Amino acid sequence: MSASASWSYTAKATLWPLLGRDDWAGQDAFGAPVAFDCDYSAKAERRVNARGVEFVTRQLIYTEFAQAKQGDFVLIGESTATDPVAAGALEIRAITRYADTFDRAADDFEIAT
Incomplete structure (x- = not known):
């Protein structure tokens, strides 16, 4: 972790990776929850995802x-729940990658839900 990240990413979030979709049952399969360091804000702004679909953000991580x-x-805070929807997590709609300008140790990401 870069020096600037250790200073600024002091909150925790939990990610449930999407493993696949069962089209017959209409259910998604998720991996085990993973906690990571972050910072976040609640901001509603119009964005376009990688597929060109327009959406309005709810949270930026x-x-x-x-x-x-x-x-x-993804969910702000730590969770061990197996069902992300029941835990209150939101779907990641877009991810933007930024360079680690100061340390060049690891890039930074903005996750939009």
Whole structure:
């Protein structure tokens, strides 16, 4: 973790990776929850995801955690729940990558739900 990230990413969030979708049952399968360091804000702004779909953000999460991907679910705070929807997690709609300008140790990411 870069020096600036250890200073600024003092909150925790939990990610449930999307493993796949069962089209017959209409259910998503998620991996085990993973906690990571972050900072966050609640901000409603219009965005476009990687597929060109327009949406309005609910939360923006800032982190060096690089394993998040569109379709995963994320929750502000730590959780060990197996069902992200029941835990109150939101779907990741878009991810923006930024360079680690100061340390060049790890890139930063903005996760939009």
